[in-house]
Amino acid sequence: xxxxxxxxxxxxxxxxxxxxxxxxxxxxxxxxxxxxxxxxxxxxxxxxxxxxxxxxxxxxxxxxxxxxxxxxxxxxxxxxxxxxxxxxxxxxxxxxxxxxxxxxxxxxxxxxxxxxxxxxxxxxxxxxxxxxxxxxxxxxxxxxxxxxxxxxxxxxxxxxxxxxxxxxxxxxxxxxxxxxxxxxxxxxxxxxxxxxxxxxxxxxxxxxxxxxxxxxxxxxxxxxxxxxxxxxxxxxxxxxxxxxxxxxxxxxxxxxxxxxxxxxxxxxxxxxxxxxxxxxxxxxxxxxxxx
Amino acid sequence: xxxxxxxxxxxxxxxxxxxxxxxxxxxxxxxxxxxxxxxxxxxxxxxxxxxxxxxxxxxxxxxxxxxxxxxxxxxxxxxxxxxxxxxxxxxxxxxxxxxxxxxxxxxxxxxxxxxxxxxxxxxxxxxxxxxxxxxxxxxxxxxxxxxxxxxxxxxxxxxxxxxxxxxxxxxxxxxxxxxxxxxxxxxxxxxxxxxxxxxxxxxxxxxxxxxxxxxxxxxxxxxxxxxxxxxxxxxxxxxxxxxxxxxxxxxxxxxxxxxx
Numbered sequence: 001x002x003x004x005x006x007x008x009x010x011x012x013x014x015x016x017x018x019x020x021x022x023x024x025x026x027x028x029x030x031x032x033x034x035x036x037x038x039x040x041x042x043x044x045x046x047x048x049x050x051x052x053x054x055x056x057x058x059x060x061x062x063x064x065x066x067x068x069x070x071x072x073x074x075x076x077x078x079x080x081x082x083x084x085x086x087x088x089x090x091x092x093x094x095x096x097x098x099x100x101x102x103x104x105x106x107x108x109x110x111x112x113x114x115x116x117x118x119x120x121x122x123x124x125x126x127x128x129x130x131x132x133x134x135x136x137x138x139x140x141x142x143x144x145x146x147x148x149x150x151x152x153x154x155x156x157x158x159x160x161x162x163x164x165x166x167x168x169x170x171x172x173x174x175x176x177x178x179x180x181x182x183x184x185x186x187x188x189x190x191x192x193x194x195x196x197x198x199x200x201x202x203x204x205x206x207x208x209x210x211x212x213x214x215x216x217x218x219x220x221x222x223x224x225x226x227x228x229x230x231x232x233x234x235x236x237x238x239x240x241x242x243x244x245x246x247x248x249x250x251x252x253x254x255x256x257x258x259x260x261x262x263x264x265x266x267x268x269x270x271x272x273x274x275x276x277x278x279x280x281x282x283x284x285x286x287x288x289x290x291x
Numbered sequence: 292x293x294x295x296x297x298x299x300x301x302x303x304x305x306x307x308x309x310x311x312x313x314x315x316x317x318x319x320x321x322x323x324x325x326x327x328x329x330x331x332x333x334x335x336x337x338x339x340x341x342x343x344x345x346x347x348x349x350x351x352x353x354x355x356x357x358x359x360x361x362x363x364x365x366x367x368x369x370x371x372x373x374x375x376x377x378x379x380x381x382x383x384x385x386x387x388x389x390x391x392x393x394x395x396x397x398x399x400x401x402x403x404x405x406x407x408x409x410x411x412x413x414x415x416x417x418x419x420x421x422x423x424x425x426x427x428x429x430x431x432x433x434x435x436x437x438x439x440x441x442x443x444x445x446x447x448x449x450x451x452x453x454x455x456x457x458x459x460x461x462x463x464x465x466x467x468x469x470x471x472x473x474x475x476x477x478x479x480x481x482x483x484x485x486x487x488x489x490x491x492x493x494x495x496x497x498x499x500x501x502x503x504x505x506x507x508x509x510x511x512x513x514x515x516x517x518x519x520x521x522x523x524x525x526x527x528x529x530x531x532x533x534x535x536x537x538x539x540x541x542x543x544x545x546x547x548x549x550x551x
Contacts, residue, residue: 047549051371051376052371053548069377071375071378071379074371074375075293075374077374078374083550085371086372087369098373101296102300103374
């Protein structure tokens, strides 16, 4: 199995350039997290990769073959999106059967197990399902269908905490049994932080960060202490955000700290979690304007 | 290629819908009038032959292929969700519709034969188009075959017209679709009025358009004798029309997107 190559991808809606010169290699058997704020273009990127909408410029290929109307490669990809593309009057069981017929294969035993675990009634019509159960239906398909690349766009939309937990467990279990690529786009970053191996941050039409989760977390620091000391210590570093409470200040830094600069006794240095890192990285512009 | 799987789904779906369409047609045309006559106490006056039309299945099939040919977007979005591209979707739909047309026409034949035997009055023809083309050849089998072929082509023309309209609508949002569905018939009506007025003033019958229209249905040298119209004309014009409309529908299908 070869990677999906996205090269110099541009997507423009009228005068609004949503994606600008995006280049990515989506490697086999890897779990990715695609992070971005609302309207960043995450769904658009997914829709282009799965040939649902055309790109304005660039190329998306698998094994050197363009994806456009190419069944051989499209049949190796599944996109679970917010849009409801299944016939509204079709019953859940019929949707499973149909998917098994149109894709090259489906683990019907897994479908049966997950359907039971999630409490999804296979006799219910699609239009009678709640938002959460529609997500569950699509998630069951996403985990059971025999494809090499699974794109999950807001997979936990409408799911309660128990069902989200169940889904994350099922995803890891499925990945362990049959490794394949998952690309997950979600705003619940904390919940997927332990799942994803590689992080992409999509901002202003560009992929601003493309690193392993571990590398990224290693580069994120919270420098806490009296304002004067913190400002002095972080001078010249890549400060991506800050919090202030009285004279106590936290500067968030992304990147290497200066090795030979002594840390004052009044200042503490700690790593920050993925969500905090993401929030600060993607609020930089706002912070600059406010300052 | 997933054409076989896509075709199987489309064909089964269409077959099921066709069955329902026949059922509803029978309910609407035969059962409901009978119930009304029962309610009104006129059951004795009810006669099956006066309610059931000769071309019932043909009418149902023609409307059916137009409507299902036009149902483009729902099928497209289901297929793209299942990793099947636009080309395969288009191909499988054409194959499924073609098979439905052949099957529907076979049902028409059986229905027509039964109607002739059980209900029909003397002189009732098996095909409606026999009135125009049924006596072109001296051999009755050749005439039957020619009319059968023309009927198939006619229904296919209706189907591809539906496909083009459906695909055009599939490119637009619901709001624009409503505007088009309401606006275009109004424009057509105005155009019709203009044509009627023109016909009064300058005699449309003398224009090239009229000559062309009658030529493509098989009127040559003003020969409009019933049953003797040239059978080759609608065969050729029908085939050309189908090819052109399929090309347009194919081109537009490649432009479909989700979300719109």
